[in-house]
Amino acid sequence: MRHRKKSRRLVGSxxxxxxxxxxxxxxxxxxxRIQTTEAKAKELRRLADKMITLAKRGDLAARRQALSILPNKAVVRKLFGEIKDRYAYRQSGFTRxxxxxxxxxxxxxxxxxxxxxxKLEHKPSKKEVIKTEEKPVATEKTEETAKEEAAPKVEEQxxxxxxxxxxxxxxxETQPEAKTEEKPEAEEKPEEKEVSEEPQASQEVAEEATQEKTEEKAEASQEEKPSLEEKKE
Known part of the structure; x- marks a missing residue:
């Protein structure tokens, strides 16, 4: 007795x-579109509707669940890509x-x-109809409100x-002041030249001192030579 058995056996195991x-x-x-027996078609319809509802969910868990039933990646890719877009507004009745x-x-x-x-035409619900009716009222602006909004913009400009x-x-005003400030810099340039001339003079004095020292050393060496010759004699 097959009491409380809704499914059809179809085959043995x-x-x-x-x-x-x-x-x-x-x-x-x-x-x-395929041709088969009525019993097999009615059992197949239950699975096909379940797979399309999984595709409409579209998340990773639904894709993995579909792959557990259909281990064919190409078919699952088509199911989650092309087929699910056809039934965006259809809740059931995906097969005939x-x-x-x-x-x-x-x-x-x-x-x-x-x-x-x-193709199933999308019939908007009562909530969607109410929202679409409210939008034009909210977006419409009278001439007075437009002028009031334009007035602050003119003041800002x-x-x-x-x-x-x-x-x-x-x-x-600041440009002439900058020009006047530049003139003293030009006057200070000769002082810089004088400062640069002072090191040159100090260098000349040092060179003269070194020349005098070398001359004194040479004279002292010449005087020492005759004294050494006298000692030898």
Whole structure:
């Protein structure tokens, strides 16, 4: 007795069932339209809706959870890139099942399961409608408010121009003072020349003293030579 068993068995073992649904899911996201039996399609729809809701979350945890179910990086990349953008305004009903008739042999009902490609128009909620109605009222400005806002700007410009004029006048007044201060520097230059001449004079005196010393030494050496010759005799 299969009491309280909502899922369909489809195959014998759980591992076989898991592999079957995984392969059907990969084929559905790659081709976006596949043909299978009605029982398999209804079980596949549950997994497909779950995977698309994970893709709409878009965070790292959702991507890892999707990879645990679908170990195919290319399919997961397509799911989190292209497919999720189609269903930005759709909360459910991402797949469609269409019956095409019984299969020959066992008379199993065959269906086509596909991803919904119809664009769902976004209907704004009551809160969004209220916000959009309030925005124009807040943004509209009367002529009086515009004039009141423009008046302080004109006053600021006048103050700036007056400050610039005072700054230019102060610069003009300081320039003549700077020229007058430069003249004493030119007068002080001859004193610098005199100071530079003093070291030259001191150098000449030192040179004369050294020449006198050398001459005295030479005379003293000449006087010592005859005394040495007398001693030898």
């Amino acid at each position: 759980w591992e076989h069932r898991k592999a079957l649904l995984r392969n059907l899911l990969v084929a559905l996201f790659i081709n976006e 099942i269409v019956r095409i008739g019984p299969r020959r042999g066992d008379a199993a009902m065959m269906v086509i399961i596909e991803l919904v490609t119809d 006048e103050e700036i121009s007056a400050a610039e004029q005072t700054a230019e006048k102060s610069e003009e």
